Amino acid sequence: MVNLLKTPLTYAEVALHNTIDDLFIVIRDNIYDVTEFKNEHPGGVFRLLQQAGQDATEAFEWNPHSENAREILKDLKVGTLRRRVG
Numbered sequence: 001m002v003n004l005l006k007t008p009l010t011y012a013e014v015a016l017h018n019t020i021d022d023l024f025i026v027i028r029d030n031i032y033d034v035t036e037f038k039n040e041h042p043g044g045v046f047r048l049l050q051q052a053g054q055d056a057t058e059a060f061e062w063n064p065h066s067e068n069a070r071e072i073l074k075d076l077k078v079g080t081l082r083r084r085v086g
């Protein structure tokens, strides 16, 4: 599921995906759709919901995640973040 989004999204656009049925998070400028994964997350649904539509980089690193978790991330990636320049 890599780069389903044809163009990079701004934070404002990512922020629209902030519900339990449509849940994106950002980790290091990559956008992940965790809508399905949230129920399988060993750290619980709530922790992902708390980061809904936002930058979850710090939260993700706060709990040192395994290589396996990083592999899962690859599958969840749907696009990249477009940062405003200037």
Ligand code: HEM
Pocket: 032, 034, 041, 042, 043, 044, 047, 048, 051, 056, 059, 060, 062, 063, 064, 065, 066, 067, 068, 069, 070, 072, 073, 076
């Ligand atoms: C898409 C993003 C994420 C993925 C793919 C993911 C995946 C995983 C996986 C596979 C584990 C099991 C342990 C391991 O393999 O490291 C885990 C545990 C955990 N995750 Fe995440 N995680 C994500 C985001 C987050 C976020 C944003 C938080 C927020 C704090 C978080 C908090 C935790 C915690 C606290 C545990 C430990 C649960 C326990 O052992 O009781 N995770 N996560």
